[in-house]
Amino acid sequence: MPPGEGVEVADAGAGVVAPPSARTGWGTIFLAILLVAALAFPWVFRLPYHRDLVIRVFLYAMLAQAWNILAGYCGQISLGHAVFFGTGAYTSAVLQTTWGWNPWLGLLAGVPVAVALSQVIGYPCFRLRGHYFAIATIAIGEIVQTLAINWEFIGGARGLTLPFQKDSLLAFQFHTSKYPYYYVALVLLVLCLLVSWWIERTRLGYYFRAIREDPEAAQSVGIPVARYKLIAMAISAAFVSAGGSFYAQYVLYLDPDSVLPLSLSILICLLAVVGGVGTLWGPLVGAALLIPLSEFTRIQFGGTGRAVDLLIYGGLLTTVAVFQPAGLVGLLRR
Amino acid sequence: MSIFTIPSSEVLIQGILSGILMGFVYALIAAGLSLIFGLMEIVNFAHGEFLMLSMYTTFWAYALFALDPLLSVPLSAGVLFLLGWLTYRGIIRRILGGPMLAQIFATFGLGIFLRAAAQFLWTPDFRQVSKAWVQGPVRILGVSVGLPQAVASVACLAAFGMLYWFITRTETGFALEATAQDRQAAALMGINTERMFALGWGIGAACVGVAGAFLANFFYVFPHVGSLFALIAYVTVALGGFGSIPGSLVAGVIIGVIEVLGGLLIAPAFKYVAVFVLYLVVVLVRPQGLFGKF
Incomplete structure (x- = not known):
């Protein structure tokens, strides 16, 4: 590995490690304003379209932040996170359609399934480094998608349609107003941010960053590297799975192409990387900018199949x- | 899901032969990737999009200037060489020695960009060279295969041979090899390593330029065409050993055959699953690949 390798990443995370004591006051006020604005949003903007847009921002910000826990803090670049999204979506949907489980229970059930899967994937794959690991996660994503397409029990390529029910908290369906969906997505995002914040400030975060900077050095000072990579993977998979279950309940239709594609895995990383990898606010900033941008280009160039959003994303x-x-967060900090 | 099915021996022989033929094409694509990796330990995640662009180059040369794909091989190779060179000068040079994350996402982003650009400029339509010089079947060893596939295969093997000759027998090839082994030492010996890196990217991209021109003879051309070939190329390079050019040839053939056998013995839908499982097995059991150096 060339010298200099970890150095820039260290700089990227440096602002996060040091508790910003000087601006804590302003930071708290800003956060409070942000939270109040987020809570008040559905009461100001009453169109379902706006609510839908912000719900998507929250969902993708949460997914990107969950990816960030594994890739940003712990340095394991997964390009196959759609696997956990699909696991969450399918677990809750199959439990509901086949055994009549409550969707909330389905969401909770998806988490341990995805965590178990993450350990099965992580245990062998964490022996791989850098590019090898990234390509392995692509390969696993492709394998899982192909298996899902050919597994009739979970609907195969046709996918699954969830039953349409009357609006109620218990049924996880709120079609007329959408705002309960909004709050569920917000809660998931805040939860994920809180966990990341907690990770940054505890031993877990220091271990993760040590592993990212130099696995051998981390090992030599007594950090159980393999175990902590698996812990990062588990936390990450748990949130992505919850996001997948939420998506299934929100859209009420899922198929391998919508919840397991490589393009979803890539979108998740892209938001985090553009926003600022290894930072608490980067993934949210990335999602808040790029998801509306994609929506905007779709309106401008709608129906032409021109993929303008991807053009901008890639660039x-x-x-x-x-x-x-x-x-971008790093840019602001300068 | 179907269980194992046993095809007739005739089908099996036909399958294996076409697998070997396709394997030579995979080998050339993978050789480009492997050359770049061997030089600077960077995986070109836009390799599939490079291939896609070479196929479009060939298609447009045919559609606009009625140039047969066989004739546009030098054109496609030249365009791709330039693209590779520019990619190095514009992007890769700046991330050498940078964090792993930047190394992965710089080319990944380029790939997304090129794919979207192709879709933006030329729409997602599937296009095809309809009246190529070579078409129809041909009989080899008593089984029939597509003539365009056979031509592509032989040509890619020849191009592969030339690449190997260039690297192992010419002055510039030695310089490339020296740079790959130790860039500081090579620089001390008076080798312009910066030039070698750019050249490596140019040649690596020109490999897919050649492969793409022949692929356009019998494969649909569309913006996403590169993704699958790129994934196969990663597996090929991993199996052959990252950075090993001869390894790419052996691995390409093995993967061509496994792809066909996976399709024949398990189910067509699972042929790429077989290839990807192979990748996982190789990197976990023998991370240096068949011919890897480390």
Whole structure:
């Protein structure tokens, strides 16, 4: 590994490690305003379209942040996180359609399934480093997608349609107003941010960053590297799975192409990398900018199949990777 | 899900032969990737999109100037060489020695960008060279295979041979090899390593330029065409050993055959699953691949 390798990443995370004591006051006020704005949003913007857009921002920000826990803090770049999204979506959907489980229980059941799967994948694959690990996660993603397409029990390529029910908290369906969906997504995001915040400030976070900077050095000072990589993977998979279950309940239809594709795995990383990898706010900033951007281009160039959003995403991703590895958040911090 | 099915021996022989033929094409694509990796330990995640662009180059040369794909091989190779060179000068040079994350996402982003650009410019339509010089079946060893496939296969093998000759027998090839082994030492010996890196990217991309021109003879051309070939190329390079050029040839053939056998013995839907499982087994059991150096 060339010298200098970890150095820039260390810079990227440096601002996060040091507790910003000087601006804590302003930071708290800003956070409070942000939270109040998020809570009040559905009461100000009453169109379902706006709510839907922000729900998607929350969902993808949460997914990107969950990926960030594994890739940003712990340095294990997974390009197959759609596997856990699909696991969550399918677990809750299959439990509901086949055995009549309550969707909330389905969401909770998806988490241990995805965590178990993450350990099965992580245990062998964490022996791989860098590119090898990244390509292995792509390969696993492709394998899982093919298996799902050919597994009739979970609907195969046709996918699964969830029953349409009357609006109620118990049924996890709120079609007329959408705002309960909004709050569920917000709660998931805040939960994920809180866990990340907690990780950053505890031994877990220091271990993760030590592993990211130099696994051998981390091992030599007594950090059980393999175990902590698995812990990062488990936390990450748990949140992504919950996001997948939420998606299934929100859209009420899922198939391998919508919940397991490589493009979803890549979107998740892309938001985090553009926003600022290894930071608490980067993934949220990335999602808040890029998801509406994609929506906007779809309106501008709708129906032409021109993929303008991907054009911008790809260009941004390369630009950020080359010129500003700390992401947009890093740009703000300067 | 179907269980194992046993095909007739005739089908099996036919399958294996076409697998070997396709394997030579995979080998050339993978050789480009492997050359770049051997030089600077960077995986070109835009390799599939490079292939896609070479196929479009060939297609447009045919559609606009009625140039047969066989004739546009030098054109496609030249365009791709330039693209590879520019990619190095514009992007890769800046991330050498940078964090792993930047190394992965710089080329990944380029791939997304190129794919979206192709879709933006040329729409997602599937296009095809309809009246190529070579078409129809041909009989080899008593079984029939597509003539375009056979031509592509032989040509890619020849191109592979030339690449190998270039690297192992010419002055510039030695310089490339020296740079791959130790860039500081190579620089001390008066080798312009910066030039070698750019050249490596140019040649690596030109490999897919050649492969893409022949592929366009019998494969649909569309913006996402590269993704699958790229995934296969990663597996090929891993199996052959990252950085090993001869390894790519052996691995390409093995993967071509496994792909066909996976399709024949298990189910067509699972042929790529077989290839990806192979990747996982190789990197976990023998991370250096068949011919890897470390």
